[in-house]
Amino acid sequence: MTDTHCPYCALQCGITLESNQQDHGTEPVSLRGRDFETNGGALCRKGYSAATLLDHPERLQSPLLRQPDGSFAPVSWEHALDLVAEKALGIRAESGADALAVFGSGSLTNEKAYQLGKFARLALGTSRIDYNGQFCMSSAAAGTNRAFGLDRGLPFPLADLDSAGMILMLGSNVADTMPPFVRHLAGARENGGLIVVDPRRSATAKLCADNAGWHLQPTPATDLPLLLGLAHVLMAESLADTSYLAARTNGFDSLKASLASWWPERTAQVTGVPAEQIRHTARALAQAASEAKAGGKPVYILTGRGIEQHSNGTDTVTAAINLALLLGLPGTLAGGYGTITGQGNGQGGREHGQKCDQLPGYRKITDPEHRAHVARVWGVDPETIPGPGLPAVELLDALGTPTGPRMLMVHGANPVISAPDASRVIHALSRLDFLVVCDFFLSETAAQADLVLPVLQWAEEEGSMTNLEGRILRRRAALAAPEHARGELWILAQLAQRLDAPGHFSPDAREVFEELKLASAGGLADYSGVRWDDLDAGAAIYWPCPAGTEVKAERGIRNGTPRLFLNGFAHADRRAVLVPVAFQPEPRMSKSAVSLVTGRLLEHYQSGAQTRRVPELVQAAPEPLLEIHPATALAHRIVQGQKVVISNERGEVTARARLTVDARLDTVFLPFHYPDSGTANLLTEAKVDPRSKMPEFKHAHVSLSAVKEEQ
């Protein structure tokens, strides 16, 4: 029996795998939920069915090379690796190192994320590495760095939510995306204190029914003014915690001035949330926060991608943090602010150097001292480490342009489905001289590649992951890999050798982890005190965990830093920063258009490359459905189940209509997991947040037209 964690989302539910005899047509392992702190033994449908993919018939069995006729043919690993090295060396000699690029993922283990950053910078010599986490956590990271000086999704253990009296949750649908999370909302619901902000009456919003709380249903893309309106009420009614603000924050006076114009009636006009509901919510939060500080139940503000994946995502996160600071919550035991990380290693994946402007341990690639530290660990001159590269959207846009990358290596990502304005991405990939994709299935991106390298799945590899709480976990191998699949650490080590790279590239996860610890030592995300053996023994370790930290592997004991900021924030003066933010309204929609919101379903994960291959999940959610209000459908002459073309200036998508009163009259919803004419990201915009570079995923204007089907 092997204890490990679910391969999908950042909740990283604990599971146990047991090997099966393979001669009865069974799956290679049996999987069951394990009593772990985030999931308490429960799993969602995705987690329960994850083992189905381990011996899936579509699993890639050998390297595949594109042939002159466009088909793929299997080739040996020697041939494949020699070819990658030959192409990289040739392109580098002709066009310079920045003609090579790498695109990573928030699904990679800590060791792979670390090694990928090192490989790009030392073996390829390129600055052009970034990853799909720019599409996920970048606005939250930019907002929390600005306010607190440090970005860790939840700066407290998830289980702290259990005792909450009130939780304000904005833009997150955990009841569908990570159902075992819902158990941590039980305390707030019993207390009548779950407040959900979402333009849809989502499964999470429905948890507010029966006096468990209330649902605010703003117009899409107006979360920022709603937060400004809530903060205005705190100021206008003298409900802010002025002693906390004086003792622990900077910037109060300018924030106060910036809120003056957001009185509830004006906020209601912009957001569609009634003024009385805004007042009621602000007063309830202030009352609960005041009781929490007198020894009552804590109060939390949580955000998700629904408010973060916008071109004003950083400012919206900042407005949520400002609200939490006005209530006097962050860095206390009375509650706090947190963001709910999505991808499996969305937390660790952004700490260890695959981001275009970062080195391991959250070090800055532009800081000479940070560069010198990492160069020492890598055994190279700091001058050999390139400077900052291009963030994801710019990197994808630059592919195949005269000054852009000519060769791209993709690891664990499927940008053809998951990047904004997907047809632009498909076109950009087609401009490349050579595209290499490492994956275990022929994803839509792999299908465009010149060379596909088959890699290991989660239950076949060793490594570590960092969950949404900043807790470091062991991923363990429970079964042997298919004969011709290889781990990415091995692939990178082999390529580094062929490219005559400086430094050492180990194929062994534990050895890479030891090096990662040294590289992170003294950084914000310091892992230097985390011992592999302690992780193996089940110790609960939260970073930062500097060298010398005493760690106990006993149930109920939390090691490292489970709760951040209790003794001060991470800025030099230990104070949080209140940053005034402003709202720029979007251009008006044409009369015939509606707002499109995109998101995830219970049954599928991210681009769906894995879950669309699990029969029970496909059966439950085989195709994209357009959620539309019956009155809106009637106005567009759309009936239940009818095919609808959803279009705008970037593209068109076809989906069947699902009529539901859970939708707003002015808004439709599409899931983004599906390929081809069902790819929702054909409609989303690559316009990015100026600070975080987050694209505008969550809101677009679209037209609808019913398709007349033959009887």
Ligand code: SF4
């Ligand atoms: S997908 Fe997420 S919520 Fe579901 S079992 Fe896996 S880790 Fe848990």
